[in-house]
Amino acid sequence: MTLFDFIQRLLGRQKPSGTMAKERLQLVLAHDRSDxxxxxxxxxxxxILEVVQRYVExxxxxxxxxxxxxxxxxxxxxxxPIKRARPLPALVAAAAAVGMAQAPDPEAQQELAxxxxxxxxxxxxxxxxx
Amino acid sequence: xxxxxxxxxxxxxxxxxxxxxGKTTLTANLGIALARLGERTVVLDADFGLRNLxxxxxxxxxxxxxxxxxxxxxxxxxxxxxxxxxxxxxxLLPAGNPRMLEWLTPEDMQRxxxxxxxRADFVLIDCPAGIEDGFKNAAAAAxxxxxxxxxxVSAVRDADRVIGLLNTRGVAPVQLVLNRVRPRMMASxxxxxxxxxxxILALPLVGLVVEDEQVIVSTNRGEPLTLNGNGSPAxxxxxxxxxxxxxxxxPVEDPSKARRGLRARxxxxxRKTTGLF
Numbered sequence: 451m452t453l454f455d456f457i458q459r460l461l462g463r464q465k466p467s468g469t470m471a472k473e474r475l476q477l478v479l480a481h482d483r484s485d486x487x488x489x490x491x492x493x494x495x496x497x498i499l500e501v502v503q504r505y506v507e508x509x510x511x512x513x514x515x516x517x518x519x520x521x522x523x524x525x526x527x528x529x530x531p532i533k534r535a536r537p538l539p540a541l542v543a544a545a546a547a548v549g550m551a552q553a554p555d556p557e558a559q560q561e562l563a564x565x566x567x568x569x570x571x572x573x574x575x576x577x578x579x580x
Numbered sequence: 581x582x583x584x585x586x587x588x589x590x591x592x593x594x595x596x597x598x599x600x601x602g603k604t605t606l607t608a609n610l611g612i613a614l615a616r617l618g619e620r621t622v623v624l625d626a627d628f629g630l631r632n633l634x635x636x637x638x639x640x641x642x643x644x645x646x647x648x649x650x651x652x653x654x655x656x657x658x659x660x661x662x663x664x665x666x667x668x669x670x671x672l673l674p675a676g677n678p679r680m681l682e683w684l685t686p687e688d689m690q691r692x693x694x695x696x697x698x699r700a701d702f703v704l705i706d707c708p709a710g711i712e713d714g715f716k717n718a719a720a721a722a723x724x725x726x727x728x729x730x731x732x733v734s735a736v737r738d739a740d741r742v743i744g745l746l747n748t749r750g751v752a753p754v755q756l757v758l759n760r761v762r763p764r765m766m767a768s769x770x771x772x773x774x775x776x777x778x779x780i781l782a783l784p785l786v787g788l789v790v791e792d793e794q795v796i797v798s799t800n801r802g803e804p805l806t807l808n809g810n811g812s813p814a815x816x817x818x819x820x821x822x823x824x825x826x827x828x829x830x831p832v833e834d835p836s837k838a839r840r841g842l843r844a845r846x847x848x849x850x851r852k853t854t855g856l857f
Contacts, residue, residue: 466769471733472776479740479780522743522782 480517483524491517498528507533589697590825592704593722593751597738599709601730602759605795605804606818607706608636613806613822615669619701622661624693626718627708628676628684637664638802639672646674647692648683657695666807686720693721702825711741719749726786726821728757731772739781755786757821762791766836774834785832787821789814 481488495515502508508530515528594607604627611623624647625633634640645660661671673696675684696703705722708714719725725746729739739756746754758777765771778785792814798805805815806822820830 468766468769468771468773468776471772472780475733475736475772475780478737482737482740483744522747 476519480519480524483519483522484517486517491515494526499530502528502530504536506535509533587701589700590702591693591697591721591723592702592825593707593719593725593746594704594728595707595715595718595725595742595746596709596728596735597711597740597742598729598735601735602728602757602789603709604632604636604706605799606726606728606757606759606789606821607633607704608804609806609815609818610822610825611637611670611702611704612664612667612804613819614702614704614825615664615667616806616819617822617826619669619826620699621670621702621704622696622700623670623672623704623706624696625672625674625706626684626689627706627714628674629678629708629714631674631678633706634662634672634674635802636799636804637670637672639664640802643672643674643677646676647688648676650695651688651692657699661696684717686717689717689720711745715742715745719746719751722751725751725754726757727754727781727783728759729777729781730760731758731762731766731774731777733772736772736777736780743781743783754783756781756783757787757789758785759789760791761788761835763835763838766834773836786824787817788832788835789817790835 481491486494495513498515499508499510499513503510513528513530515526515530518525518527594603594610596603607623611621614621623633623637625631627633628646634643639662642662645655647660649655650657650660661673664670664672673692675689675692693703693705705718707718727739727743727746729735743754756778758774761774762771766773774785774788790813792812794805794810794812795814798807804818805812806818808815820832824830
């Protein structure tokens with residue numbers, strides 16, 4: 451603890467209540483406006499992270515999905531630090547798994563999925579999910 | 581003003597979601613202020629279960645009929661409209677009386693407001709608290725709305741719900757009145773600031789009323805502050821809202837940011853300690 455922090459604590463200084471009121475309101479209104487309860491939001495957060503993980507390696511601990519409000523418009527804001535992109539074959543597999551690719555046959559899918567299991571990603575540069 | 585040539589009436593819902601933030605006081609004062617400016621104004625108490633607009637206007641002993649009798653055709657509209665003694669441009673119409681709950685439907689509201697609007701420049705609808713049937717009935721005939729709130733978390737949250745409902749109903753414009761402002765607490769950030777509230781609710785501010793003891797005094801007497809034209813801060817604020825509604829460009833000042841000179845502060849101190857002037 452720095453001396454400055456110590457003095458702050460000694461003085462019992464904290465945020466003025468008006469500022470706290472604003473922050474609390476913004477949070478509660480974001481939820482009110484979206485009609486999403488925290489449980490649903492958490493479920494959505496997990497699912498979003500799952501999908502994103504198929505494409506890029508992300509830091510789950512740091513990943514943050516929250517509701518923010520500005521000008522009466524509520525936005526779902528995801529802040530997901532990317533460690534690195536998945537190798538291209540894995541990306542195709544991931545796309546196929548969610549039915550977005552040109553639907554390759556199941557065998558080809560298995561083949562493509564293999565490198566993901568045994569080979570570590572070699573190319574950390576971002577790849578395009580084609 | 582000639583009824584034939586005048587523009588269609590402005591039909592304004594005055595609502596807040598939360599109770600006790602100043603809807604009825606605003607309706608009464610705004611009604612008087614608009615009437616004073618020459619507008620034929622009808623204030624409609626849509627909160628007939630717990631009606632109080634009559635009391636604030638000092639008309640509680642003069643109500644004989646309500647909108648319900650007008651719609652049932654047991655009386656004419658002129659008989660139900662209670663004209664204010666001191667301000668003939670203002671009339672009060674109670675929607676119903678407390679014994680007859682559960683009669684008003686949105687269609688009833690639209691019919692009675694259409695009748696009233698033919699003979700008025702402004703129709704102010706005093707909405708009940710809440711967002712249930714009472715609100716839906718009151719809002720059924722409204723073209724525009726004023727949402728009134730205070731700088732408190734509960735009032736702002738409830739106002740937000742109401743604004744959402746008004747938006748989905750297509751009521752526009754929706755404007756904001758911030759009531760019971762305490763400039764000193766705002767300046768020390770111990771209360772939500774004016775900008776905090778307007779940012780959160782994203783509505784244009786049509787008026788700001790500082791906390792004023794005169795409001796209580798005027799309520800006790802049944803004489804809205806705007807009636808006497810006394811110089812109390814709230815009276816001025818209500819008059820300014822009326823003028824802004826008519827299109828006058830009067831900037832809304834944030835009293836927590838007003839820089840007060842040494843002299844003003846000194847005078848204030850003298851006033852406080854001596855209780856004079």
